[in-house]
Amino acid sequence: MPLLDFWKSRPDEFQSRTVQQIVVFAGDGKLRDDSATCAEFREFLDQVDSDSLIRYAEQCLEQPFPESGFVLQDIVNQIGKRLGFDVKFGRYRGVSNEVGHDGLWRASGGIALVTEVKTTSAYQISLDTSVSYRRKLIEQGSISELGSSILYVVGRSATSDFESQVRGSRHAWDIRLIGVDALARLLKLRESMDDPAILERVRSILRPNEYTRVDGIIDLVFTTTNEATKDEQFVIEEEIDETVKKFTPVNFREACFARLSKHVGTPLMKRSVAIHSSADGLLGVYCAMSRAHPNASGNGYWFGFHPGQRDALSLFEHAHVAFACGSEEQIILIPFSTFEPWLSTLNQTILEGRHYWHVKFEEANGVWTNVPKADFPRRDVTEFLLRE
Known part of the structure; x- marks a missing residue:
């Protein structure tokens, strides 16, 4: 029985199952690019509520398993979809002649985020790799140079070394960094609003910005609070x-x-x-x-x-x-x-x-x-x- 049909027939049973157990029900239980397991699992993520998504992300980080990195990648891309981005899922494993990003998130106005998902930043991360992905997409005409940037979504909260690495690199103005927990909070904030204009302001904080003047942040806090409490x-x-x-x-x-x-x-x-x-x-x-x-x-x-x-x-x-x-x-x-x-x-x-x-x-x-x-x-x- 396909995963989605199994979930619809026994929704209560899935509340007690871990995301690792859920993946086993999809296809042959092995997450591979362009596989039935991959398609069924992503379709399942399309249907579950945000609380389940966040719980699954926490399980990937707190109880890692062999394919938890791939699962987290799909969950982060699903959150991007719910934040209003048009999301192209990336590959689990890189192959020659294809751009190896984890996800490509597009929004109105030609905005594009080349997304990379990392369970931890404890080790040195090659910024040049993600920069090369972005460069290839620009050369292909898939995104524009002015409208695109790189978004790292990091699982662990201790990212000071990675932040220093980004600030000290020549790519600092093209890279943004956010934790999985903060991205989850952004999703819950998005679910408290109806106005698409405010949603665009929320999405804007995922792009690199210069914050010498903080009017934009204050305006975001004010309008989202006002929207959420109406x-x-x-x-x-x-x-x-x-x-x-x-x-x-x-x-x-x-x-x-x-x-x-x-x-x-x-x-x-x-x-x-x-x-x-x-x-x-x-x-x-x-x-x-x-x-x-x-x-x-x-x-x-x-x-x-x-x-x-x-x-x-x-x-x-x-x-x-x-x-x-x-x-x-x-x-x-x-x-x-x-x-x-x-x-x-x-x-x-x-x-x-x-x-x-x-x-x-x-x-x-x-x-x-x-x-x-x-x-x-x-x-x-x-x-x-x-x-x-």
Whole structure:
């Protein structure tokens, strides 16, 4: 049974297995370039959550095994994918006539990171080797000289000697260094955000920069903190007394995405707090939650929708918005192409740099409607109610 099918049929069993044991289930259990084992294992990494990825990386470093370096290489490249890079996986073992980098990460604007993964920096690392990889890629026209750099991802935290080696070399301005644990924290930070503009700022710290002036770092800290603490985990609800907004914590989003994954027929992986996507990145789903507010005719449900979420959904070839009303049992699932034109008809809050649209639904006698501004007619959205 292929690894992915085995995992889907027995997901609980995999929680107790080490990554070394998981590799054994793939193909013939031997990680080789262009092998079935390699393909199955990378497909498996596409599907697991970030906590599992981080746990597997820690196992490679704390409990090394014969192929742990190759496994860590694949995990680091998977993290690069989830940070929004277009990742080309490198080879496990170098061969003649091919560039031997561990990974090539590309981003918008022609940015490219030639990535090297090292379990430790305790021994002397040949910077000239990675520099030669980058040079060959430039000569091939795969990357540009101005837009590319080298990223070393190092497993062990004690890297002072390696840092000194980089600073003292003629390649210092082309090389960046980050630990696996820090890269993992960057992934968790990325998952707390929806705005693609802020994601680009996060990615920028992996490129060489001159930090005489630190405005950019301060701006990154401020914007990411602001993004992470906005009311993603709270439901924006109606002004109960016309002066005070009530914020009620509700969180059944995990159960919602489990149901949505079954509906769309593919696992949806976490890309941010409210947006999950298919492994191939073609399908993206935003999910918001609200508790029920009884009214004279039935129940009302209130949600907030942010510009950053709109911009993030616009990057997917197929995108949907899901509004969970009271629980995962009542989800209104609307194609984003249908929902986006509605935004101009919805009430908004624009206050002290905060901007979001108020999305309101009401249910009465089995009929669901979207409630726009007073001068627009209600929309019947019953057809979008997710059914088994």
